[in-house]
Amino acid sequence: xxxxxxxxxxxxxxxxxxxxxxxxRLHDAHDIYKEKAFTHRRFxxxxxxxxxxxxxxxxxxxxxxxxxxxxxxxxxxxxTGTTNVLLWSQMHGDEATATMALFDIFNFLSGKNDGFDExxxxxxxxxxxxxxxxxxxxxxxxxxxxxxxxxxxxxxALRLQTPEGTLLKHMQQTLKPLVGFNLHDQNPRYSVGKTxxxxxxxxxxxxxDEERNINDIRQRSMQLIVGMNRVLxxxxxxxxxxxxxxxxxxxxxxxxQKWGTTLILIxxxxxxxxxxxxxxxxxxxxxxxxxxxxxxxxxxxxxxxxDYQAIPENGRALFDVLIRNATVLRQGKQVRVDVGIxxxxxxxKDAKTFQYKSIIDDIGDLSTFHGLEEIDATGLTxxxxxxxxxxxxxxxxxxxxxxxxxxxxxxxxxxxxxxLTDSFPTQAVHLLTEGELxxxxxxxxxxxxxxxxxxxxxxxxxxxxFWKDSKEGVTNGVIE
Numbered sequence: 001x002x003x004x005x006x007x008x009x010x011x012x013x014x015x016x017x018x019x020x021x022x023x024x025r026l027h028d029a030h031d032i033y034k035e036k037a038f039t040h041r042r043f044x045x046x047x048x049x050x051x052x053x054x055x056x057x058x059x060x061x062x063x064x065x066x067x068x069x070x071x072x073x074x075x076x077x078x079x080t081g082t083t084n085v086l087l088w089s090q091m092h093g094d095e096a097t098a099t100m101a102l103f104d105i106f107n108f109l110s111g112k113n114d115g116f117d118e119x120x121x122x123x124x125x126x127x128x129x130x131x132x133x134x135x136x137x138x139x140x141x142x143x144x145x146x147x148x149x150x151x152x153x154x155x156x157a158l159r160l161q162t163p164e165g166t167l168l169k170h171m172q173q174t175l176k177p178l179v180g181f182n183l184h185d186q187n188p189r190y191s192v193g194k195t196x197x198x199x200x201x202x203x204x205x206x207x208x209d210e211e212r213n214i215n216d217i218r219q220r221s222m223q224l225i226v227g228m229n230r231v232l233x234x235x236x237x238x239x240x241x242x243x244x245x246x247x248x249x250x251x252x253x254x255x256x257q258k259w260g261t262t263l264i265l266i267x268x269x270x271x272x273x274x275x276x277x278x279x280x281x282x283x284x285x286x287x288x289x290x291x292x293x294x295x296x297x298x299x300x301x302x303x304x305x306x307d308y309q310a311i312p313e314n315g316r317a318l319f320d321v322l323i324r325n326a327t328v329l330r331q332g333k334q335v336r337v338d339v340g341i342x343x344x345x346x347x348x349k350d351a352k353t354f355q356y357k358s359i360i361d362d363i364g365d366l367s368t369f370h371g372l373e374e375i376d377a378t379g380l381t382x383x384x385x386x387x388x389x390x391x392x393x394x395x396x397x398x399x400x401x402x403x404x405x406x407x408x409x410x411x412x413x414x415x416x417x418x419x420l421t422d423s424f425p426t427q428a429v430h431l432l433t434e435g436e437l438x439x440x441x442x443x444x445x446x447x448x449x450x451x452x453x454x455x456x457x458x459x460x461x462x463x464x465x466f467w468k469d470s471k472e473g474v475t476n477g478v479i480e
Contacts, residue, residue: 015299015302016230019227019230019231019290019293019294019299020230020231020234022119022290022293023231023234023286023289023290024234025115025116026116026285026286026289026290027234027235027282027283027286029114029115029116030104030282030285030286032111032114033104033105033107033108033111033285034104034107034281034282035051035100035103035104035106035107037050037051037103038051038099038100038103039276040276041094041096041097041100041143041276041277042096042143042347042351042352042353042354043096043140044137044140044141044351044352045071045072045134045137045140045141048099048133048134049072049074051103052074052076052133055076055106055110056110057110058078058079058109058110058124059076059077059078059106059109059110060076060077060078061074061075061076061077062074062075062077063075064132064167064171065163065164065167066163067136067137067138067147067148067163067164068138068147068148068149068162068163068164069137069138069141069148071137071138071141072137073132073134073135073137073164073167074132074133074134075130075131075132075171076102076106076129076130076131076132076133077128077129077130077131078106078109078124078128078129078131079123079124079125079126079127079128079129080124080125080128081124081125081126081127081128081296082126082128083126083127083128083178083179083295083296084127084128084130084175084176084177084178085127085128085129085130085177085178085179085180085181085292085295086130086131086132086171086172086175086177086179086180086181086261087102087129087130087131087132087180087181087183087288088131088132088133088135088168088180088181088182088183089101089102089132089133089134089135089183090133090134090135090136090137090139090140090183091135091136091153091154091164091165091168091182091184091252092136092139092145092146092152092153092154092184092185093136093137093138093139093140093141093142093143093144093145093146093147094139094140094143094144094145094185095145095183095184095185095268096134096140096185097183097185097268097277097280097281097284098183098184098185098266098268098281098284098288099133099134099183100277100281101183101281101282101284101285101288102131102133102183102288103133104281104285105285105288105289106131108120108285108289109123109124119289119293122293122296122297123289123292123293123296125296126295126296126297127292127295127296129292130171130175130177132167132168132171135153135164135167135168136153136164141351142347142351143347143351143354144347144351147162147164149161149162153165153168153252154251154252154253155248155250155251156250156252157169157250157251157252157254157255157256158249158250158255159250165252168252169252172256172259172261173259176260176261177261178220178261178262178295179220179224179261179262179263179264179291179295180256180261180262180263180264181264181266181288181291182206182252182253182256182263182264182265182266183266183268183284184265184266184267184268185267185268185269185277186199186202186267186268186269186314187269187270188269188270188271189270189316189318189319189320189342189372190202190241190269190270190314190315190316190318191241191314191315191316191317191318191370192238192239192240192241192312192314192315193241193312193313193314193315193317194315194317194368195238195312195315195317196317196318196370197238197239198239198269198270198271198272198318198372199239199240199241199267199269199270199314199315200232200236200239200240200268200269200270200271200279200280200283201232201236201239201240201241201266201267201268201269201280201283201284201287202240202241202242202243202266202267202269202314203225203228203229203240203241203242203243203264203265203266203267203311204225204242204243204245204253204264204265204267205218205221205222205225205245205257205263205264205265205308206218206221206245206251206253206254206256206257206263206265207245207246207247207254207257208247208254208255208257208258209247209258210247212245212246212247214305217257217260217261217262218257218262219305220262220300221257221262221263221264222303222305222308223300223301223302223303223304223305223308224262224264224291224294224295224300224303225242225264225308225311226300226303226304226307226308227290227291227294227299227300227303228266228287228290228291229307229308229311231286231287231290232283232286232287235283235286236271236283240311241269241311241312241313241314241315242308242311242312242313242314243265243267243313243314244313244314253265264291266284266287266288268280268281268283268284270372272372317368317369317370318369318370318371318372319340319341319342319361319362319366319369319370319371319372320341320342320343320358320371320372320373320465321339321340321341321342321371321372321373321374321375321465322338322339322340322341322366322369322370322371322373322374322375323338323339323341323371323374323375323377323382323452324338324366324367324374324375324376324377324378325338325376325377325378326338326339326377326380326381326382326452327377327379327380327381327382328381328382328441328442329381337363337364337365337382337442338363338364338365338366338367338369339360339362339363339366339382339442339448340360340361340362340363340366340369340371341358341359341360341361341448341465342358342359342361342465343356343358343465344356344357344358344359355424355475355477355478356464356465356466356476356478357447357464357478358447358448358464358465358466358478359445359446359447359448359465360442360443360444360445360446360447360448361444361445362444363442363444375452375460375467377452377460379454380452380453380454380459380460381452381453381454382441382442382450382451382452382453383441383450383451383452383453384440384441384450384451385410385411385412385413385430385441385449385450385451385461385462385463386409386410386411386412386413386451387411387413387414387415388401388406388411388413388414388415391415391416391417391434392414392415392416392417393416393417393418394416394417394418395416395418395423395425395431397416398414398425398427398429403427403429407428407429407461408458409458410451410458410461412428412429412430412449412461412463413429413430413432413449414429414430414431414432415431415432415433415434416431416432416433416434417434419433423479424475424477424478424479425475425477425478425479426475426477427475427477428463428464428466428475428476428477429463429477430447430449430463430464430477430478430479430480431477431478431479431480432479432480433480447464447465447478447480448462448464448465449462449463449464449478450462463476463477463478464476464477464478
C-alpha cells in the first residue's frame with residue numbers, strides 16, 4: 001500500500017481511538033455531572049424552572065416563547081464559536097430522557113479542572129449551542145405526546161398550528177444552525193433488526209425528499225451518526241439501530257434537513273430493568289458530547305456513508321414477555337400457542353407516577369419474535385386464574401383477607417361491589433366490578449391474568465402480565 005494512503009488511514013484510526021477513550025471517560029464520569037433534581041422521567045415544567053435558574057456561566061438562560069397554556073419556553077445558550085448548533089428535547093411531552101441528559105451536559109460545560117477542559121474548550125470556542133429543553137411543557141404537564149392543542153408537534157412543520165412548533169421553525173430560520181439535534185424517546189419494544197436485541201438507542205439522518213437523496217447536508221448527518229454509533233457500541237454492543245428513512249413531508253426533522261440544517265434524530269428506546277431510563281440518559285450525555293466534539297474539530301468528515309447504512313434498521317420483533325409453547329384447550333382439543341404480552345404505562349392522576357396495565361398483544365406462532373423476558377411453557381397448560389367466591393364491598397376489604405395464601409392457590413380475581421376507580425390495588429390482584437365476568441384466557445387485548453399449570457401444580461401465576469411480585473417498585477395489581 002502506498003505511503004500516501006497509509007498516513008491518512010493511520011490518522012483516522014488514531015482519531016477514532018482518541019474518541020473512544022474520551023467517551024469511556026465521559027461515561028465513567030457521568031455521575032459527577034448528573035443533575036440531581038431529575039430522578040424520574042415525569043418531572044414537570046415547574047420542576048425544571050428552578051434548575052434552569054440555577055445555571056451559571058458559560059450558560060445563559062432566556063425565555064424565547066411560551067406554550068398554548070402560557071408556560072415559558074426557555075433557551076439555554078453556551079459557547080462563542082461561529083458554528084451554531086440547535087438542540088431541542090421533549091417536543092413530545094412524554095419523552096424526557098434527553099431533557100435530563102441536556103441538563104447533565106449543562107453541568108459538564110460549567111465544570112473545570114476535571115480532566116475534560118480541552119474537550120469543553122473545543123466545544124465552547126468552536127460552536128455556539130442553542131438548547132430548547134422541554135419544548136412541549138403542556139404535554140409534559142400531562143406526560144402525554146401531544147401539545148395542549150392535541151396536535152402532534154412533530155407533524156406540524158407545514159401548517160404551524162402550534163405556538164411551540166412555530167417557535168422551533170423561527171429558531172431554525174433565524175439561527176441557521178449547521179446542525180440540529182432532534183431528541184426523542186421511542187417505543188422500548190423496538191428491536192435491532194430481527195436480532196431480538198432491544199434497540200437501546202436509534203438514530204436517523206432524515207430524508208429531505210421522496211427520493212431520499214443524499215446531499216452535503218444529509219451526508220453530514222450520516223457521518224456524525226457513524227461516530228456516535230461507534231462510541232455507543234462500547235457500552236451497548238449490538239443494541240444501536242436506525243430508523244427507516246421514508247420521507248415524512250409534515251415532520252420537523254425532514255423539513256429542517258430540507259431547510260438547510262443537518263438534522264440528527266436520536267431516539268432513546270429501552271434498557272432492561274431501567275424503566276426511568278437513567279442508563280440511556282447517560283448514553284445520550286456521551287453520544288451528544290462526542291458529536292459536539294466532532295462538529296467542533298471537523299473529525300466527522302472522515303466518516304463513511306456506508307458505515308451509516310450498515311447500522312441495522314429498527315425492527316418490531318419484541319414483546320415485553322413471550323410465552324412459548326403453551327397448551328390451551330379449545331373445544332376439547334389441545335392447541336399449542338405462543339403468547340405475546342406487552343406492558344403499558346398508565347399515568348396516575350397527577351401524571352407524576354404510573355402503573356402498568358398490560359395486554360395480550362398477539363397469540364399463535366410467534367417463533368420469529370423475541371421477548372425481553374421469555375418463558376418456555378412446553379408441557380404446561382394455560383388456564384383461567386381462580387375467582388374468589390364472594391363479592392367484596394370495596395377494594396379495602398382485601399385487607400381482611402389472607403391474600404398471599406389465596407394467591408398461592410391461584411385465587412387472584414376478586415369482584416368488588418362498589419364502582420372501581422383508577423386507583424390500582426397495592427396487592428398483586430386483579431379486581432373486577434360486580435357483574436363483570438373474568439375473561440376467558442387468551443383473547444387479544446385482554447389483561448393477561450391466568451395460570452400456567454403442570455397437571456394440578458401451579459408453575460406460573462400471571463396477574464396483569466407479571467408473574468413476579470413487582471416491577472421496580474410498581475405494583476402489578478390491576479382493575480378492570
